[in-house]
Amino acid sequence: MRICVEKAVFSKILTHQQLLINRRSTTVPILSHILIKAHHSEQGDPLLSVQGTDMEMSLWETEVIKPFQSSGASVVCAHLLYEIVRKIDDQWVTLEGFENHVTIQGGAAEFHLPTLPVEEFPLMETQDLPFELLIDPATLADVIKDTSFCVATEETRYALAGTCFHFREDSQNQLSCNVVATDGHRLALSRLLNIKINESAISSPASLLVIGRRTIQSMLRLLESDSSEEVSFRFSANQVSLQGEKFQFFSRLLIDRFPDYIGAIPKNHVFCVQFDPKELMKSLDRVSMVIEERTRSVKLTFCKTGLVVSANSAQGSAKEVVKISYDGEEFTLIFNVRYLSEICQHARGNVMTMEGTQSQNPVLFQEINRDTLYVLMPISS
Amino acid sequence: MRICVEKAVFSKILTHQQLLINRRSTTVPILSHILIKAHHSEQGDPLLSVQGTDMEMSLWETEVIKPFQSSGASVVCAHLLYEIVRKIDDQWVTLEGFENHVTIQGGAAEFHLPTLPVEEFPLMETQDLPFELLIDPATLADVIKDTSFCVATEETRYALAGTCFHFREDSQNQLSCNVVATDGHRLALSRLLNIKINESAISSPASLLVIGRRTIQSMLRLLESDSSEEVSFRFSANQVSLQGEKFQFFSRLLIDRFPDYIGAIPKNHVFCVQFDPKELMKSLDRVSMVIEERTRSVKLTFCKTGLVVSANSAQGSAKEVVKISYDGEEFTLIFNVRYLSEICQHARGNVMTMEGTQSQNPVLFQEINRDTLYVLMPISS
Known part of the structure; x- marks a missing residue:
């Protein structure tokens, strides 16, 4: 692999990965790493893909880049690559993969970073998620911001350690989603009204999702830096995904039940x-x-x-x-x-x-x- | 005491006091307090004086304020008064002293703070310092900035925990001052050339002063926010003072000898x-x-x-x-x-x-x- 990527583009992708990568995963070193892949799309476009996971969440981001000669993949330390690319004093960054290391070049600087075997990179098991909500990223970001500050931070209140998305039929017989967070002392509720989803969602176990604190924060950052007109929010009873033009994000859900918030109002x-x-x-x-x-x-x-x-x-x-x-x-x-x-x-x-x-x-x-x-x-x- | 002071003026004075006041002096509560005094100058000008000390350093700042009816003094918690004045939503702040408390008013807000007995406020013993250097505050600030980052931070190197001011006759037979800091691994030296001081200073024990880290930092802040054309830097073998138009700052010196820095160059x-x-x-x-x-x-x-x-x-x-x-x-x-x-x-x-x-x-x-x-x-x- 040898690719030349615009610093600003590469830097943005690597910033997103910092959301889920555990910087010092000393027990499982590969979890502090990301998978960098240079390949071609079915249409033959030259692509850079970057993937990271902490086994709870997984983020895959793809960008069309300048044509390159040799494709390939490397597994590199996420935070070091992020810091290096950020500090390169040039508009372009060249990344070249070898058997046991990569070199990164830009301006007068050249770096060598050791790599881990590509075949050992953990891929999170993802399902085909049955329900889909197409939504403007700013609207989804707003309901998250308006509620997520009320999520419980105490470790003992595991059932409250997430934001609840409750898909239901409201009093106007419209499909809507209540987005709720509470820590037992206070509660925040925001509504997405008149949404378009498959009606069977509201009678399925997936009608009430509890999304963990770290997942919701990562989603919020992705939504805020996304320029798509619409993102796809998909879900089942135990997974959620968010897909924009250039990224795909997966996460497990919290399995605890959420308390009766309607009675608390x-x-x-x-x-x-x-x-x-x-x-x-x-x-x-x-x-x-x-x-x-x-x-x-x-x-x-x-x-x-x-x-x-x-x-x-x-x-x-x-x-x-x-x-x-x-x-x-x-x-x-x-x-x-x-x-x-x-x-x-x-x-x-x-x-x-x-x-x-x-x-x-x-x-x-x-x-x-x-x-x-x-x-x-x-x-x- | 009842005075009305411009918020910006009061706030600046209180910011300076934060440099030396120990915010949580729980063993000697009065050391986290400052003395606020409303009085008149010999010329009859209405004055606000604020004094604080940590028993190593002492700062006295005076400002002409709007005429007031009743003079007096109170001893108030330094950081609380600073925070309150900073957050008052008005251009003017009114301070009124009572037997056991003061009230602070501004905008819609009113605060009551307990006070300590004025007669218990510790006054640092200051001497008449024999030698004086009149200097432009920016020049003095520069030599401090250029050197003080090399002061030792390790507690064990007490002799190096300060910046040395060495008054001497240089090779051109001019009086000059070498300002030196070292931590044993590195050394910084900056020179004040052709200075005007009493010649007897260079043969007295006061020719070599070691000014502790906290003192030098406080001096630097005072110099940087001072608008006087000249400040008076006075010294003896164990005290140093800095005096501008509106403030007077005293500090003890470190008594340890400074190593032979000339041989290290x-x-x-x-x-x-x-x-x-x-x-x-x-x-x-x-x-x-x-x-x-x-x-x-x-x-x-x-x-x-x-x-x-x-x-x-x-x-x-x-x-x-x-x-x-x-x-x-x-x-x-x-x-x-x-x-x-x-x-x-x-x-x-x-x-x-x-x-x-x-x-x-x-x-x-x-x-x-x-x-x-x-x-x-x-x-x-």
Whole structure:
């Protein structure tokens, strides 16, 4: 193999592989490597393919490159190749494969990297996935961003360590998908409405997928850097794939069941106020300076003068008033300041509603005209 | 005390205090605090003074502010006040002192911070320092930047844990100051020529000062953010002070003697080559990707085709040629890649000379027309 690839193109492909490759896989060295292949398509186009896997996920990316004489394949250390290509001081990078090493050339620099046997490179077993959703990458990226920050990070909550995609028939008898994440203290839900998928999906076991945290992050990066008009999101009950013009991504799913999230969304409310999420976020940021790391709790007092955001600790106290229009009885709720702030941070506009029951029940946050909602549990005082 | 201070002015003063204040001084809580004082100058100008100390260093900064009614003083947590003022959403900040707390107001926010007794605030003992050097802050900042990266960071090398200021009569019979730092592997020397100080300084014990790492870093920050035309650098055998228009900084000195650095500068050479330090730095950066963390060694081969920069490890190998004009016998030197790279990084222009003896002797690096030199010891192969 001897190919000459544009640095920017090669660099982008290698950046994607960093998402799933374990940089220091010392127990299974080959998992820190990627497979580089120079070959021709059926139409005879000269192609560079790069494949990497961590045995949970697998990413295959292909790019048409300049014509080359000799095809072939090599298995190279992923992060070293990425660093080298990134730092090459030239527009073009030449890669040549030999029996036990590759050489990389560009500008005045020349590198030799050892390789591992191509036949030992692990290929993840992938299935033929029965259901397909064709979707604009920006829309899919948005629902992931709006929800995935609520995924549980505690190792013990394995069932909550993923984002749930729930394909169902909604109240308008349309096929839709609820994208949900929760860590037990808060919940985020975003909806993909009026989607086109095979109707049998909603009655199959694949109607509810739980996609692990690392997989969803990798998907998000791929979607954000993809320029296709549509990507294909395919799934079965235990695998999911994402396919764009130039890449193919596979991942296993988490097999745990997801909790009943629909029951967790409050249906009734006693109060409902509108507020500017950006304003509240800035107030929380200031007030949180006196909050101790251990408690992280902030007090919201709803009264006729506005929403009083306050906190108290041995370090000092802070108080600030945020505009709301509220005419009822004064009451107080206590929240985890980070959770509340993250909800505000994910708002797009400058009007959000907060509704609840003035006591220790979950509070619902929504934006006007958006299919996203957040539920946050107050802390008992 | 009740004062109203411009946020930008207050914020800058508090940023300086962060240089010396230990954020979490849990054993002596007052050392994480600063003294805030509202008073009037002899001319009747309304003043804000802020003072902080870690008992090694002390910084006092004064600013003329808007007229105020009530003067006074409070001792407040340094980092909390800094964070609060920085995040206040207003051009002005109001600070009011009470018996056991202060309130800080700005925008919609109000903070209460507990205070400590003013009479318990530690004042560092300062002397009348006999010698004074008046100097442009940018020039002093430059010699510090050019040398202080070579200060030893290992705790065991206490005698080398500072930058040496050596006041002396140079070969032109002019008074000058050598500013020197070394960690035993490398040495940096920068000269302040033709300086005006009292001649008795060079024969006193104060002719050789060793200024500790933290002190020199704090001085550098103060110099970089100072707009005075001249600062006063004063010293005795065990204290140093820096005084600008608005601040006064004191520090103790390290009492250890400094090694004979003049003897460490090579006098003779067998080879002398010119190179572009920026080019060499970029090559080192690329080649160092295959260098293992443990050895950090890079090989320089001087030959007729140029300077071959190369490295080898289990991870792979790298080679790159940097332009030099050299016509002698081929030879090789091995250096610590980081040390070599840092010397290149501190060059101002694009011509540097490297001279030495082709073997395990120190190598001298200099720039044309600059009073700075570096000495670097090769690693034995």
